[in-house]
Amino acid sequence: KQWYQRRVRGKKKRNFLTRRTNTLFGFNNLQMVDSILLTYGDTTIRKSDLALLDGPLWINDAIISFFYEYLTFHFKHEDILFLQPPTIALVNLFSEVELPQLLHPLSLSFPSKQVIFIPINNHVLRSSGTHWSLVVYHRPSHLFSHYDSAHGMNGDVAERIAKKIKPLFHDKNANFLDVPSPVQMNGYDCGVYAMKITEYILGIDVGDEAKSISLKEIGKPIGDKSITPEEVTEFRTKIKQLILNEMK
Numbered sequence: 001k002q003w004y005q006r007r008v009r010g011k012k013k014r015n016f017l018t019r020r021t022n023t024l025f026g027f028n029n030l031q032m033v034d035s036i037l038l039t040y041g042d043t044t045i046r047k048s049d050l051a052l053l054d055g056p057l058w059i060n061d062a063i064i065s066f067f068y069e070y071l072t073f074h075f076k077h078e079d080i081l082f083l084q085p086p087t088i089a090l091v092n093l094f095s096e097v098e099l100p101q102l103l104h105p106l107s108l109s110f111p112s113k114q115v116i117f118i119p120i121n122n123h124v125l126r127s128s129g130t131h132w133s134l135v136v137y138h139r140p141s142h143l144f145s146h147y148d149s150a151h152g153m154n155g156d157v158a159e160r161i162a163k164k165i166k167p168l169f170h171d172k173n174a175n176f177l178d179v180p181s182p183v184q185m186n187g188y189d190c191g192v193y194a195m196k197i198t199e200y201i202l203g204i205d206v207g208d209e210a211k212s213i214s215l216k217e218i219g220k221p222i223g224d225k226s227i228t229p230e231e232v233t234e235f236r237t238k239i240k241q242l243i244l245n246e247m248k
Contacts, residue, residue, distance in 0.1 A: 038247050041069040042084070045243055053240040055233070059132065059191030061085035063239065064119050067195050067206075070242060074209050075202065079114040082198075088118055088161060096164050103168065111170040114139045115215065117198055118165075120146075120158045132191040135162055136201060138218040142174045145219040149184040149193035180221035185229050196227055196235045207238055 123129030
């Protein structure tokens with residue numbers, strides 16, 4: 001965790017709350033020159049977002065939102081749901097009492113899903129986050145599995161989010177588990193690991209739509225040899241190419 005404590009301030013990290021705050025108060029000078037490259041579903045990709053994939057830079061919510069939108073459109077499965085970072089930010093920031101109204105009507109689909117992918121960020125109201133991880137809910141095993149490339153750095157926030165959202169899943173018996181996961185070797189690839197682990201669990205090759213989803217066993221440890229740093233670096237390029245292809 002030391003390299004996270006030494007992170008240089010000012011890295012390009014914009015979550016959905018930051019964007020909306022800028023819009024609300026008119027602080028949009030940067031966005032005026034930061035041109036929109038792609039609108040994909042509910043996700044907007046700007047020039048600065050795409051540049052993050054060139055690395056070595058921290059991946060923001062826009063890139064992860066695009067990735068989950070892409071999976072939703074190209075690898076449709078009626079039993080699987082990909083929740084977006086803005087949705088999970090609401091879960092993190094608001095009380096359990098407020099969530100049913102805030103997440104309506106999306107939350108109506110939760111009880112019918114067997115597998116739900118939940119991107120986790122450790123941001124709080126006055127601070128953008130520093131780390132991404134992944135929770136995968138599996139209804140048949142009543143389990144929230146947490147995959148974290150930084151030795152469980154997001155464990156507390158991930159478990160809190162799982163506990164808050166569990167009532168909407170209608171699964172009072174669901175438990176939380178920190179699952180051994182591939183470990184990142186730097187302070188900026190956490191978001192890419194979260195996306196790559198998503199691909200791994202789905203048993204797909206993003207970009208190859210001919211290969212259908214073949215779920216791996218959820219809750220089972222993922223070894224370092226299953227997802228290597230080299231593969232994670234290559235995955236940045238793959239996601240960038242997906243965005244460029246959608247721009248055509």
